[in-house]
Amino acid sequence: EVQLVESGGGSVLAGGSLRLSCTASGITFDYRDVGWYRQVPGDECELISTIRREGEVTYADSVKGRFTISRDNTKTTVYLQMDNLKPEDTAVYYCAATTGPQYGLSQIWNCEDYKGTVGWSDSWGLGTQVTVSS
Numbered sequence: 001e002v003q004l005v006e007s008g009g010g011s012v013l014a015g016g017s018l019r020l021s022c023t024a025s026g027i028t029f030d031y032r033d034v035g036w037y038r039q040v041p042g043d044e045c046e047l048i049s050t051i052r053r054e055g056e057v058t059y060a061d062s063v064k065g066r067f068t069i070s071r072d073n074t075k076t077t078v079y080l081q082m083d084n085l086k087p088e089d090t091a092v093y094y095c096a097a098t099t100g101p102q103y104g105l106s107q108i109w110n111c112e113d114y115k116g117t118v119g120w121s122d123s124w125g126l127g128t129q130v131t132v133s134s
Contacts, residue, residue, distance in 0.1 A: 009128030
């Protein structure tokens with residue numbers, strides 16, 4: 001059974017750091033793109049970072065220079081190191097992975113619709129809350 005589990009969320013003061021983990025069971029991240037999304041209730045879901053199967057990384061402008069995505073050598077865990085956190089980073093953070101090399105991750109409207117799902121093109125975790133206070 002394919003499962004993605006996010007961990008590492010919590011509460012932190014502005015300027016602080018957190019490291020999120022996305023751990024896969026039932027699969028490895030070989031031949032898959034993995035991404036981090038986040039969503040504030042009432043706002044659109046935001047794709048903030050991806051790491052492609054060949055290792056290329058991307059970042060949204062909102063997190064560029066502060067967040068770093070990486071993958072461990074076993075290719076079962078992807079990390080999101082978040083530094084210099086700001087109150088506007090407060091959101092639920094979701095991990096998603098494509099099901100194969102023919103698919104990619106893209107911007108979507110509502111992460112909540114996908115959380116915990118295993119679809120034909122991608123799989124999602126249940127999310128982890130990050131709260132940054134000033």
